[in-house]
Amino acid sequence: WSTEKAKIQGVLTQEGENFVNGDAVKKVDSNTLYMAGTGFTTCSHAEPHFQIKTGKSKIVLGERIITGPAHFEFFGIPTPLVIPYGYFPTNLEKPDITGLLMPSFQNSPSQGLGIVNGGWYFPINDFMNLELRGDLYLRGSWAVQATTKYRKRYKYNGSFAYNYRYQKRGLKLYEPFGGYSLTKNFSIRWSHSQDQKAHPTRKFNANVNLQNPNFFKNSANPEDLLNGTMSTTNNTMNSSITYNQKLGRANLTVSGNHTQNNGTQNFTTNLPKASFNVPRFFPFKSNDGRGQWYEKVGVNYSSVAEGRLKGNLNTIGTLLDSVPGYDFSDVLKEYGQYGIKHSGSVSTNAKLLKYFTFNPSANFTERWYFQQYDYAFDSTLNKATVVDTLSGFSAVRDFGLNASMNTKVYGTFLLSKGPIKAVRHMMTPRVSFNYRPDFGTAYWDYYQNFTDTLDNSLYYNRYSGFLYGSPGRGSNGSITFALDNTVEAKMAVRGDTTGQVRKVKLLERFNFNTNYRLAAEDGYHWNIVRLTAASSLFNKRLRLTYQGQFDPYGYTPEGDRTPVLALNLGQNLLVHRTSQFSASTKLSSNKKNSRNAVAYDQRGGAFTNGDIDFYNYQDLVPLRNDWDIRFNYDLRFLTDVEPGLEGEASPMFINEFSSHSLSISGSYRPTDNWSLNYRTGIDIAQKSVGFTTINAVRDLHCWEMK
Structure with missing residues (x-):
């Protein structure tokens, strides 16, 4: 082994993402390896x-694979797809490796037979390639x-790509019949990402996509459009550049982005957008550890300033070309929106009377605009229209108050007999309150009020459609009441003599909630009462749920709410x-019952000797015998209110099923590679069988057959 030379028969190795045999x-x-009868695959x-x-x-491990003439095989069958030679880099991360990028063949009815996506890989240096x-x-x-990728470890990475298409269809x-076209299109893409370790407080990212308007449309195959096989998600072009700076605990983000629909030519551009965010802090907190109530007062603050340009490229281009004196400053004025928004909140929490948790909060939003609409009433149209856009600073603010309180009440019942x-x-009772004043009054001057020819009051928002909107009309205040319940039991462990117990949830939830509207102008102050309940029985094998809605208000004999x-109408609470x-x-199988195939020489001769696997011959597929089946029962009913009988003081309340069904679904997996999935159901209300589906799936390793 000192020479590291050898002759080997039957080799299987992995090079990068490729397997070589x-x-x-x-x-x-x-x-270095020289191979005869070589196969390359993923x-x-x-x-x-x-x-x-x-x-x-010839294989140079970790670098390249060089071949002579080669062909493509599919399930061991040779195909006519051949190449005269091959040069395959196996490690594109190494800077000194250059080689062929294998193309593929494509047949387009409009462009003919083509060879696509082929080329060459060039290393430039340790940090960049092409x-x-x-x-x-x-x-x-x-x-x-042309695509170049760059990367500097622990600093940044990115890519730059230029694409040019010369297309004849x-x-x-x-050509006289519209059956020929010639287009020239280009696109430029730049992507840059800064590593999180590059700088502790600064970060810069970019994703820029520039292309001529017809790039997407002309690069699509008409046959794909006709067959519906082309994805249209790329019809929208997006670009963004973001810079982030941490300032202590605060965070400053400056970004610019552009979104454009290449089909309609509609676009939205932010020029730019700056946001400043301060996470929650406690301005009155001291270090002496006294823990006074005011030390828990927390403050949040954020602001955003933005200039947004929104319009249609074709429309703007026509205006610039056809209207004398119309320039880009007019575009910014007519299609631009500008504003600054400040948002803040103050909140705290405290214990009241030892057992109650109190959480008050207040929120505030102020929008700064630099223009507003001025309306005038047109008696002919019986409505108001915008007659002018007034320039000037406007502060549009709104605020609200919130508070909530909750506690927990426990009741324990001890039992001396039985397993329980x-x-x-x-019980967890909760009460919450929220209030927001009416910002539609003349004091705030956010709306203009007119009276039409029928003496109806009409209100028009001076900031309708502006960047950050404006407060709505009417005061809003409500009190929410809720009660949550859970029931648990301690049960003796079966067969245990040491006194151990286990906890079991008898009722996971049994909750009520409703709210009372303080400023309801229609007289319906109480909202619908909602009830939810859930429980799991038999060691969580059976799941039960319930949802219900109940109306606190009564109905007239005609059936109207x-x-x-x-209760005052004698129609129950x-x-x-x-x-x-x-x-x-x-329900599911016990997977421990699965058995593997048993080799013949392990079965003890010609007699079974009681071996249940005697006939489970070698080379037979081992059985998994995995199965599961799921049952879902659903019952929904509602109460219709119909006019009562003549002379009756109450309407008729009729209960009827809106749905009543049982669905069954499951799967069966006899082997590792085969599985069956099925779904069916019964509509009990309609007395019919639901739609039934059965799917057979075969795992083909590289593919899947259904």
Whole structure:
């Protein structure tokens, strides 16, 4: 072994992402192999499903593979796809390796037969490389692409690509009939990413995509469009550049981005966008450890300044070409939106009377704009229209208050007999309050008010469609009430004599919630009461859930809802509206019952000797016998309110099923490579069988058959 030379029969090795096998191998040193009957593939199977086969080859481990004439094999069958020679780099990360980038063949009805994506790889230095690729079609179309990638360890990495396409579609003699076209298109892409270890406080990233408007449209194959096989996601072009700077605990981000639809030519550009964010801090916190209530007061602050240009390239181009004196400054004024937004919040939490948790908070938003709309009422149209855009600084602000309080109540019941030793009931009552004043009054001057010809009041927002919007009209205040319940039990461990117990959740949740609207103008102050419940039985094998909605308001004899409590109309405390109950379970096989094939010489001669695997011959596929089946039961019913009988003081409440079904699904996997999946169901309400599907899947290693 001192010479490191050898002759080897039957070799299988891996080079990069490729697997290499050879019938006979001559090893001349530690890194160089000469092979006869060589196969190259990315298939990891012992008998590859596809490979490039060649008579002779030279392999320099970790660097390159050089071959003579080679052909492509599919499931061991030679194909007419051949190459005169091959040069395959196996480690493109090494800077000193150059070589051929293998092309592929493509047949396009509009461009003819072509060889595409072939080229050469050039190392430039330790930090940069270059790939030159090209396409060539028999009808004269061609394309070139140059891509350079760069990387500096712990600093940055990126790539720059230039693509040029010269495309002929159809034949020249069909040009009078629209069957021929010639297009020239280009695209430039730059991607840059800074390593997180490059700088502790600064970061720069870029993703720039520039192309002529017809690049996507002209590079698409018409036959793909007709067949529906082309992805249209690339029809939108996106570019972005982002710079991030940490300032202590604060964070400053400056970015610019551009989004463009190449089909409609609509675009949105930020010129630029700067955001400043301060995470929550405690301005009154001291270091003496006294823990006063005001030391828990936390403050959040963020701001964003942005200039946004939004429009259509074709429309803007027409204006620039046809309107005298119309220039880019007019474009910025007509299609641009500008603004600054400040947002902040103050919050804290405190314990009240030892057992109650109180969480108050206040939030504030202020928008700075530099223009506003001025409306005038048109009696002919019976509505107001924008008559002018007034320049000047405007501060548009809104604020709100929030508070919540909750506690926990426990009840424990001890039992001396039976397997259940104790039951604990935990209740969590919660109350929350929120309020926001009416910003639609004349005091704030965010809206203009007019009276139409029918004496209706009309309100028009002076900042409609602006960058950060504006506060809505009407005050908003509500009180939310909720009660959460869980029930747990301590049960003795079966067969245990040491007194050990285990916890079991009898009721995972049983929750109520509703809210009261303080400023409801329609008289319906109370909202719908919602009830949810869930539990798991039989060691979580059976899952039960329930959801229901109940109306606190009553109904007139005509069946109409009225802002009078149902209890006052003698219609019970709550009126049932909808309920949904579901149950689900899953049964599965015991995978320990799976048996492997047993070799003949392990079965003890010609007699079975009680061996249940005697007839499980060698080379038979071992059985997995894995299966599972899932049942889902769903029941939904609602209460319809119909007019009552003549002379009755109440309507009729009619309960009916909206859905009632049982669905069954599962899978069966007899072997490692075969599986069956099925789904069916029964519509009990309609007395019919649902749509049934059965899928058979065969794992073909490199592919999958369904």
